Amino acid sequence: MTTTKSQIPYVVKGPQDAAATIQTRGMIRQPGITSDTVGASKIWLGLVTAAPNEEGQPHHHGEAETAAYVLSGKVRVYYGEDFKEFVEAGPGEFLFVPPHTPHIECNPFDEPHTAVLARSPDNIVINLGK
Numbered sequence: 001m002t003t004t005k006s007q008i009p010y011v012v013k014g015p016q017d018a019a020a021t022i023q024t025r026g027m028i029r030q031p032g033i034t035s036d037t038v039g040a041s042k043i044w045l046g047l048v049t050a051a052p053n054e055e056g057q058p059h060h061h062g063e064a065e066t067a068a069y070v071l072s073g074k075v076r077v078y079y080g081e082d083f084k085e086f087v088e089a090g091p092g093e094f095l096f097v098p099p100h101t102p103h104i105e106c107n108p109f110d111e112p113h114t115a116v117l118a119r120s121p122d123n124i125v126i127n128l129g130k
Contacts, residue, residue: 010038024058027105029117037101044123049114050075055106058083059126064119066097072112078104102128 010033018078023066031037033045048068050056068075077097083104095115107113111112 018020020072026050026054026107029123031123032126035122044117044119044120044121046117046123047114048117049112050105050107050112051112052107055108056104058102058104060100060102060126060128061119062124062126063099064121065099065120068095069093070095070113070115073107073111074109075115076106076108077104082120 018039023106027048027050029046029048031044031046031064032051033040033043035044036039044064070090070091070093072091075095076086076088077095078084078086079097079101083102
């Protein structure tokens with residue numbers, strides 16, 4: 001049996017340069033598994049961090065589903081009319097944001113937060129301004 005490049009497992013040594021992916025103010029997304037790093041075509045996986053007392057801008061992720069696993073600190077996600085509703089996730093918790101859902105991610109706490117972030121089909125970020 002012949003193995004093609006698309007059938008070879010890959011290891012990416014740590015999070016890659018944040019400049020290689022789309023960003024939103026208040027959060028730093030560092031890619032890991034992407035179309036650029038391994039040729040992935042249906043998933044983006046990386047690390048996201050936010051400094052204490054940071055707030056992003058309104059955005060959504062188009063057709064992409066977003067899932068996160070919080071490693072440390074807490075993340076708050078505002079959504080709904082005038083972004084008045086929110087959910088909060090802390091260490092050991094998973095967070096899901098459906099496609100096309102306008103939201104604001106923030107860290108209104110005094111410690112940084114870090115999470116593993118996955119999007120499918122890609123890291124689509126559509127900033128809505130503020």
